[in-house]
Amino acid sequence: MQTITTTDALAAFCEAARGHDYVTVDTEFLRERTYYSRLCLVQLAMPGKGNEGAVLVDPIAGGEALSLDPLYALFEDTTVVKVFHAARQDLEIFQVDAGVIPTPLFDTQVAAMVCGFGEQAGYETLVKRIAKAAVDKSSRFTDWSRRPLTEAQMTYALADVTHLRQIYEFLARKIESTGREKWVADELAVLRDPDTYRTDPAEAWRRVKTRNTAPKFLAILRELARFREEFAQTRDVPRARIFKDDALLELAATKPQTPEDLGRSRLLLREARKGEIADGILAAVKAGLECPPDRLPRIETETRDAPNPALADLLRVLLKARSEQSGVAAKLIANAADLDHMAAGGRDVPALSGWRHEVFGADALRLCRGEIGLVVRGETVEAVPL
Incomplete structure (x- = not known):
């Protein structure tokens, strides 16, 4: 197993990778003690068998001797497809670190859901069904920041990109044969969008679940969530280390205005009752209380008519039938x-636009208009005109 710890070695690998149509990529990282993911390992593999053409890139062991710039240049080379499985967290690391999103991109989890592997298209499932192999799970939850890496860790890490080659080649052929390239591309649009990986502190309050929709309460909640997000980002610590959501909601409700008020909080961590965090909390509460009426946040409650329960059930039957017939995971087509x-x-x-309209939406609309009905023939459900 080759481990890369220098920029020159990484550049040599990336240059060799440019001679192939694709390269498979995975990462190992930690995020329990930081706001941003800490990259611990990058796994790469060119087409080949076994560990041939596969490497581990170790930014921890490499230290200052290793720059990831050659890898980022490869990511921007549009002649080489970058293949991931469940790429969301991997891509966030590269976007935050260098503002780079690999292009072109292929996510085997998305492709598998389009190709009939169901809604739980996990890597282990695909390895078993396509590569006819098994993945050793014993190193999954190890501490990837500790050095030296064990033989078991390195074997596990490489398996994430060596089996991925066979999975990619199988799914790419299947997608091409079915003409579903655009379907996959449409699903990858969110992953390719840099905004997917940006967290705006001013919008952080929207992730906090609350039933209180009073504008003044929401204004304080917004300022507290903004402060917490900015503090977490600048110090690179998890937001929960500052104060958790339950404490945030308590503070927005009790509106503390003095250090003594903070001392009476039931849910606030002891470390947050003094120093910079305490000052930030009090300033955020003050800003929320002084928010002008025209800038108060409001949650728009969408009023929807109650669904026709019989029609909703028929749509579910139609969705299941179309999912089975098309080989596309139902949750990728429409949700409840x-x-x-x-x-x-x-x-x-x-569900009523794009490829979903072709697979399900067109018949769903006809069903809603009473133009078709559903009949059972053997083990299949079919639509018939009325």
């Missing part, structure tokens, strides 16, 4: 909320 919305007369759902 979309079906209920359609059964209530709504039409602004993803």
